[in-house]
Amino acid sequence: MKTFKIGGIHPEENKLAKEEAIEVFPIPKQVTLFVTQHLGAPSTPIVQAGDKVKVGQLVATAQTLVCANLHSPVSGTVVKVEPVPDMTGYRKLAITIDVEDDIWEETIDTTSEIRKEITLTKPEIIERIKACGVVGLGGACFPTHVKYMVPPEKKVDYIIVNGAECEPYITTDHRIMLENGEECLIGVQALLIASGAPEARIGIEANKPDAFEHLQRLASQYPNIKVFKLKTKYPQGAEKQLIKSLTGREVPNGKLPIEVGCIVNNITTTYAIYEAVQKNKPLIETYTTISGKRAKTLKNYKIRLGTSISEVLSTVGIPENTGKIVSGGPMMGKAIANINSYFVKGMSSLLFIDESESKRGVVEECIRCGKCVTACPMGLEPYLLYALATRADYEECEKHGIMNCIECGSCQYGCPAFRPLLDMIRVGKNKTGYMIRTRNK
Amino acid sequence: MNERLLQVSGSPHIHSGESVKKIMWSVIIALIPAFLVSIFYFGIPVIILTFVAVASCVVIEYLIQKYLLKGEITIWDGSAIITGLLLAFNLPANLPLWMVVIGAAFAIGIGKMAFGGLGKNLFNPALAARVFLLISFPVQMTTYPIAKPIFHLGADIITGPTPLGILKEGVKNGQPVDSIMHSTQMPDYINMLFGQMGGSFGEVSAIAIAIGAIFLLIRKVITWHIPVSFLLSVFLFAGIFHWVDPTMYANPFFHLLTGGVMLGACFMATDMVTSPISPRGMIVFGLGCGIITMVIRLFGAYPEGVSFAILIMNSLVPLINKGFKPKVFGVAKQK
């Protein structure tokens, strides 16, 4: 069993919904698509009010490098293209479409037949991934094609596939591995062709033995794909930690995984890549776990993008005393401020956190227990960074490596004094980053 | 839809449930075995003395917070209780009670609150107070009652020296260590292990302290780094000298089991506030404590040096924190 060495914690797993098969959420009457569903610049809408669209039709294009295409998840008429409040309450440009029927673009293969043989060439695969608007579905939503635009002097040794799913509660990756394992592996094959890497390594945490065995069995037909069991430890699925666990290589700080010859993709992303490459199907759905200790129903939904969050909430019901609704995992996800918003790419969960658990504890004095230091997977000193960020001493923040923070939240999770370590470190990181950028100009 | 307003905050959205209060009460629970053993050997005075120490620590903290700082009252976080307990554990069972109160006032007033309260103190308050008392009242602080089981009803408390005192005195008089060890005053190793010997009442029983320490390790309140490096350095330091000249220097096991080494290594040096933060720093801290302890024991004027050693190392903690950073991900290989 492999794992990373520095830091890490083991929060309660709470994989409550792991037995629930993926269910398709009914197509809503109206969808609203934000043009920023990914990391990077917003994409540019190419439709206007009154236009008829089909499922899978391109509605917003990527104009810059770090950007992703956006396709209509439904067929119908565009109602308006204007800013709408997103999950955080800030208004972002969005395309609203009234749904009529469910007519797909003819170019998309909608059959359920598994297509094993990859006919596309290396540049074609990357182009297809880009055209289909695939982004990393592990949470960051980084446009996938950008990772495969490897500088010519660099060589890719490993494709690393993240099946760790180290966040508590979330079970979509687990379900995808069990239900669509075959397709995922074909997706990985496509990535191997796209990168020219000789080997792919899939890491799965030990708390998913069924998924591990299933994938290992499937992978036996592919000599270049190896499946590894990883110790159940948070943040096992963080990019740098996963590379360390699976290859023993350490990404130098401030550098990208490609520096050590690795490209990391999430397992659900490989499924999306399979659909894009083999079926020509763009990314128009998100896989979402509905969970929580007191959740009325536990679900793993496949939801069309742009579906209203409140519609899903009224279907599953909000449990009593819900303090917080979190999209993404409880460790790194975002608390939803505005439930009258819409599903976006990579929104992997709706978690109901009970008020008793979600309310922050009363902040006390730091007793220098060092739990944050031993928990930090990057070997940083969160208590110190917190103090420096509070003092607005960003020069010192930089010296103590604040920019290496991966914002996993391990420090704050275990702090006995309930200090909001990550909050202030984020502020410090933000300001320090700004300071560095202005200095380099 | 939902009447209640949704909470918004930064991630993480869950917490381990660990709290300062829980940590402090764990330490208190871990001290119970040693406390029971002390009662067994030294009787009722132990209970009275402990009660006085704890009560005065708590009351003094309350008074300072209420009337001097006019701030929040935090006596129930348990830290003052621990300070009181540890202070009491470091005193001879027959110390006059008014001295205990003075010690408590020093521990809380000067050792802790003067620095800004919990989390800000540089020195372990209980140890600072013990050393303060030791220097102020040397006679009373080094007159220890003889340990005997509680059922053994004797008349008055008879006082006697600690094993380390016997050793120091003997070596000074030019006796070979071997004969000191076999003198009638000296307890045998079994008694040392269980605590039937002279000394500050909380430090006598190595086994009871070890049980408490194991509880703390399991509860993850302390890590192995400080106790192990402390004990190991005492053992090695004593061992080397014993190996070089067995007639002058005592067996390393003797040094481990006597005096405050066990209590110091497991409960005093591991105090979170006054020990280094990174594991590497902790090891350095433990080694330093062990070596200074042994230097004082073998070459100093005092028979015992644990309190001084820990206080000296306490003062170096900020430096250790600066010098021994944790291993940072992604930089190790560049060297």
Add this chain to the structure above:
Amino acid sequence: MTGNVIIDAAILLGIVGLTAAIILYFVSKVFKVIEDPRIDEIAAVLPGANCGGCGYPGCRTLAEAIVKAGSIEGIFCPVGGEKTAQKIADILGISAASAEPKIAVIRCNGSCENAPAKSFYDSTLSCAFAHSLFAGESACAYGCLGCGDCAAACKFNAIYIDKLTKLPVIVEEACVACGICVTTCPRNIIELRNRGKNGKRVYVTCRNQEKGAWAKKNCNVACIGCGKCAKACQFEAITLTNNLAYIDYTKCKLCKKCVSECPTQAITAVNFPAPKKEKIEVSTTSEE
């Protein structure tokens, strides 16, 4: 015997002191840093609060910069104001330009009542963080977050957060217009404006650039960009950009026409004698 000890001690201490003095003397001679004496002179007339209001980290660095530049053009100590500028100019032997006294104003009136909370913020009390996290409890993406970064940044205790309204309040007597709050506020709500005659000021207490309907949805006193104020103003002091009115304080003649014209009471007038109350502090607008 005792006499000897005292004499010995005195001699010993004397020798130690003398040696130390000699060493110190030579060290100060050898390692002397030669700098322009005017730096010290200017530093002496500066307030010494190191507030950073001038844009330099501290008063001494400002003094160094002034001496290096040889002029005070574009450099202004908001705390010391004109008097200090004059003194510095005297030291440098140049003439000082004049600047009108200013004060910070809070351009948001989204109190708990005017802009009811739609969510509950339960994180670090830091506007910078809250701003990065979400639109705010009131869901207004332009409004005050009420975490008090400005109050924490103020070196002169001139800002506090009102417990009822959860909005910052400027203490007029204490504010020196150093401008640190202006740069601290992540939402650019605070502005330095002329203090005005007898402290009279008229300004728009809203920064919302949304269209009227969206703005009004979150806050009862938001500027809806209707432009009535701009039409009412006879001095062309009011401009409308991005659905938001702005009163140019250099043109405003404090006639208060706009205040009564505004349908959402988004324009605030302070320190005008009110018909009922004697004086209005940071206020809801007067009826007239």
